[in-house]
Amino acid sequence: MRHKDDAVRVVAAGVAMTATVPYLTLKLLWLTGSEVGVRDPGALDGLWTLNLLTFGMDAIALALTLAFVRPWGRRAAAGLVAFPMWVATGLLGTILVAVPADLLSSLVLGPEHRPPGQHADDGLAGWVFALVYGGFGVQGIALITAFVLYARRRWAGLLRARIGDLPDSPTRNVQRALAAVAAPVALGVAAARAYWAAGGTVGLPLRWADDRGRSIATMEAVTAAMAVVAAAALLVLAFRIGPGRRLRVPLTAAWIGAGSLFGWGGYQLVAFGTSTTVPDLPGAVPGLMVLVQAGQFSAGLLMLAAGAIALTEWGAHHHPADVESPG
Structure with missing residues (x-):
């Protein structure tokens, strides 16, 4: 059972790492002045700081995946792992609930063609939102899976408690x-x-x-x-x-x-x-x-x-x- 959990954890971490690459690449392009995926040249005005913040957040998520599969990850201070993963779970977990709910409403009421959080005048190409939210969905499932298996091993006593x-x-x-x-x-x-x-x-x-x-x-x-x-x-x-x-x-x-x-x-x-x-x-x-x-x-x-x-x-x-x- 332990061997199977370890194998699943490694695969989930690998998927999570792969899922961060498109988003990090897009953010890096925007931070360096590229307008790829931008329909309105003014859409990125004033967003450099926010893009830097979100780039950093996803880079931290990338580092977390390594902590879940490398030996040093279990020796790291609990807070250094738990706090960023707590934030990541909150952000990605909300998306994992909202996106299926939005898709379900589209099936029942007809498509609207707006992912959660997008306004009609955001000035970005449609594929940008598909890439971002699709990547978040895959990353969320994989990262949370890897963390659950990591937590079951590191904090087994706590999870068994009443x-x-x-x-x-x-x-x-x-x-x-x-x-x-x-x-x-x-x-x-x-x-x-x-x-x-x-x-x-x-x-x-x-x-x-x-x-x-x-x-x-x-x-x-x-x-x-x-x-x-x-x-x-x-x-x-x-x-x-x-x-x-x-x-x-x-x-x-x-x-x-x-x-x-x-x-x-x-x-x-x-x-x-x-x-x-x-x-x-x-x-x-x-x-x-x-x-x-x-x-x-x-x-x-x-x-x-x-x-x-x-x-x-x-x-x-x-x-x-x-x-x-x-x-």
Whole structure:
């Protein structure tokens, strides 16, 4: 069984590495001044910083795949592996939910020809979005598969534990306080995203309000669902609800949901803040979008703090043999 898992992990890592190449190549071309895949020469204006950021993020994902298959990967500090993978899971996991949902809506309601996040006037060729989101889909499945098999080996004890096994320590009240703040913020974000998914336009940029496709609505709905899942899972963990239940179910839900909040909230704040072509906002509640993005990022950050405290204490209270599987 171990040999089979190792083989699958190596193959998944190889697929994930291959899937990053087209995206990294495209970003590198844009960073060096190329306009390949650009229909509107002004489409890349003001996006150099954002392109550099996304290039760096995918380069980190490439490095993660090596950590999952090389011996030094199991010796690396847990945080150096867990944090970037947490963000990657949130970003890619959201896409892995949104893209099939968007395709399903196209089958039922007819094609719209807009991948999640694309607006009609983005000025990029259609194949760019097929390459980017197709690559993200393959990369997401492969990278997450490799990580799951890596985690099953490195943190086997944690994944076998039950909620009641979490240490009862002085920081438990801190964890609960963080959860008590993060959960309502996440639910507020979910309410706003659900409102926009249902067709509401208050607080949206004017061009988004005037040009909202189903793909945008799908992404908003998935983000709202991620926020609800993250809030519920965090409360279960922080308040030890159902102590006899397996820890891995709420832990996985919190991992994906909180990663989505933090990753997409942070990305959208940077994208909105660095763009030189940010459209005007409607007069009613003009700062609502930025407020929601900031709340999304903040909720994810608070969840990160609560999780880091809990998992650090777990490691301190358990012998390495109880945390990692042998071999």
